[in-house]
Amino acid sequence: MEKKYKNTFKQGAIPSEFIANAIAKHQSKKDIGAHNIFLGQVRADEVDGKIVSAIEYTAYEEMANQKFHEVREATFEKYNLSCMHVYHSLGTVETGEICLFVFVSSPRRKEVFEALEYVVEKIKSEVPVFGKEIFEDESHQWKVNS
Amino acid sequence: MEKKYKNTFKQGAIPSEFIANAIAKHQSKKDIGAHNIFLGQVRADEVDGKIVSAIEYTAYEEMANQKFHEVREATFEKYNLSCMHVYHSLGTVETGEICLFVFVSSPRRKEVFEALEYVVEKIKSEVPVFGKEIFEDESHQWKVNS
Amino acid sequence: MKVEIKYFGMLAEITGCSTERFTVVDLKMAGLKKELLKKYPDFANTDFRMAQNKELVTDTTLLTGKEIAVLPPFAGG
């Protein structure tokens, strides 16, 4: 029996209304004193005179969702958080659009700063997501996290 | 001649739509790769069996706006940021509502994590804002940052 | 020297007013603080700080008379 993990992926860019909605939902959680949000945005990088116009994300989805789950468990174990939400784009995300949304909440601020950075670094290094940078002339190169 | 500083205060709670709008405005800034957002939310703390229902914020506004400006200058000097925005509530903010919104953006993620924490700690320690915690029975106590 | 003093937060609650004129003899901040504590003994219950011309100052700072404020603990955020 395979365990089925929550799907962290969303098709396309993450709209700002989606983020607003996630924030608004936490107004009923009255023990929360601090939220910290990380947003990854696609940059129009220049490579050899060509400008990136979009990133096309693919993933080893089953493994990625399992890794997202493991990162979540490890983070709750390490930090005193009230909530944590992660969303990552799949498919095409244009420059200027949001491709990663990480949202942590806690009674106190110290916890959210450390927890958010921990989660983002873990996602970058442990979750099998792949990005094809599409240039304006439709050529491409494969993105590598630094 | 007194220098006039930008007003960082907003009357009442900061709505989630306002935050969404601030995020959306940055989609045209195509050198940005990472945003980091801190939100302070009013907690329904319990003190001697009474529950906080709101905080009423006041400030030494002229000094506070000058201090916000100084924090802003110091942060841009210290970190490679593309943008930085800060909003703080004045007046009554109910529990579950947002009273502080700090938004920093940079080409790269390392900068935003450090910069955001720096800004929030500076605001807490250097900006003369005062908070009256109102209990459900309409009694109150004065909040002190820890 | 005559100075105008601003009170905020719980200090304004204690004084019952947000600005007040004060005549000071000792021109060091410490002297003004002593007079404030004499008039408002409840100030001693809080960790208040003094600002002059929108900057925090110490006991040894000289009064210039420009925008003096008594600030209770900060609670922003």
Add this chain to the structure above:
Amino acid sequence: MKVEIKYFGMLAEITGCSTERFTVVDLKMAGLKKELLKKYPDFANTDFRMAQNKELVTDTTLLTGKEIAVLPPFAGG
């Protein structure tokens, strides 16, 4: 042993397919990697890693045949 291999990102671009059946004789991951590099010399240009049953594995890991994947550098976020 027959194993099915998944390819992702630039590796799938090199192979031209996203899954492929492979017959391996050496049951260590290193052996499979060697055969992959023989078939796809361009794999050598990237820093690829192997996963088995959704966990990253090393050269000395034994093949169980369960869900083997070849992963190019991660680029999430």
